[in-house]
Amino acid sequence: MTQSQEKGDQAAIISAQLRELDRDAYLASLVLPQQARMSVQTLFAFAAELAAVRHRISEPMPGEIRLQFWHDALDGETHGDVESNPLAKALFETIETRQLSKVPLLRMVAARRFDLYQDPMPNQNQFEGYAGEVSSIVFQYAAQICATESEEPEQFNDASGHLGVAQTYTRALYSFEHDRRRAQVFLPLNVFEAFGLKDTDIFAGTEKDKIVQALNSCAEDARAHLDKARKAMGTCPGAAKSAFALWPFVESDLTNMQKALEKGDWHAAKMSDWRKILKLIGWGLRK
Incomplete structure (x- = not known):
């Protein structure tokens, strides 16, 4: 060979x-x-x-x-x-x-x-730090690899950081029901506590209205990071922008989740592959 x-x-x-x-x-x-x-x-x-x-x-x-x-x-x-x-x-x-x-x-x-383990995610700061380590660094390295030699890695920090946090929030929202049933809380516990919930209330699932409110608050945080990522991507050199091609998928998934939460539910469908491809093509033409 x-x-x-x-x-x-x-x-x-x-x-x-x-x-x-x-x-x-x-x-x-x-x-x-x-x-x-x-x-x-x-x-x-x-x-x-x-x-x-x-x-x-x-x-x-x-x-x-x-x-x-x-x-x-x-x-x-x-x-x-x-x-x-x-x-x-x-x-x-x-x-x-x-x-x-x-x-x-x-x-x-x-x-x-x-x-x-079963330890809950304590707060937003801990969550964002976790997201940076499990997600943002991949976008950072991807942008560095796609970029030309004349571009500095620091140019991608904001876009990578915010997109990583938005993606981690969105995926945690989609896995919330699965995690809840396993007695795990990946979203910031202090957000739930602000609505009068303890981790045991989350696992029981009996305070549905309050849980939806807490999840909606997390979704709003995710949206804020996603918007910041979009703005930061606009300042990135052209060669590196393709490293952030997951943005339209995260945006669509988050939009679907927020629509479900508006109806009082946290079960949201994801797009089919062909719709994702269309989203990706549209994003590529606009970037």
């Missing part, structure tokens, strides 16, 4: 893994420049793999073991199955060729340990 064929096979594996774990990120990655696509898909697939850990376990220890694998791999400790793991291999190659710091990726792994 030639080196070119091996690279092509590796790219196909990563693309398929991303498509399975995070279909929105996969669709958004299709508008990336060809030279950046493999690296960015690898980063999104890594983030999605960490996010999926909590859905694959019924108790914390197996999740801790999986996260420790990634921590040790990034920290330089050798494991026999690291080289045989296609995502790990692609991630290390991306880090090397794109000259990325491992520190934010280690922080991402550490942040995902929160997912494994």
Whole structure:
């Protein structure tokens, strides 16, 4: 097998893994420049793999073991199955060729340990910090990879930060019912407390009106961050803007969620793939 064929096979594996774990990120990655696509898909697939850990376990220890694998791999400790793991291999190659710091990726792994336990998210500041470590950094690195050498990474800080928080809020809103049934609160607990709710009230689901009000408050925070992301994206260099192609998906999902909340419910449908593609095309023509 030639080196070119091996690279092509590796790219196909990563693309398929991303498509399975995070279909929105996969669709958004299709508008990336060809030279950046493999690296960015690898980063999104890594983030999605960490996010999926909590859905694959019924108790914390197996999740801790999986996260420790990634921590040790990034920290330089050798494991026999690291080289045989296609995502790990692609991630290390991306880090090397794109000259990325491992520190934010280690922080991402550490942040995902929160997912494994029942401790509630205390407040908005903690939530935004968590979102920055599990989501915003991927947009930051994606923009750096798409950008030209003359552009400074700091130019993408605001767009990456706000879009990461908006995305994390929106995904937490969509997973609220699932998380509630598992006695987990990923959205800021102090928002619920402002409406007279305790975590036990959330798990019981009996104070529906108050829960809807709290969720609507979280959705408004998400909208504020999404609007700030859009404004910040407008000042980013053209070459880097495709790194934020998830924006129209987050915006549409958040709009659907807010419409559901207006009707007193927190169950909202997501768009079909063909509608997402149309949204992506429209966003691409406007950006």
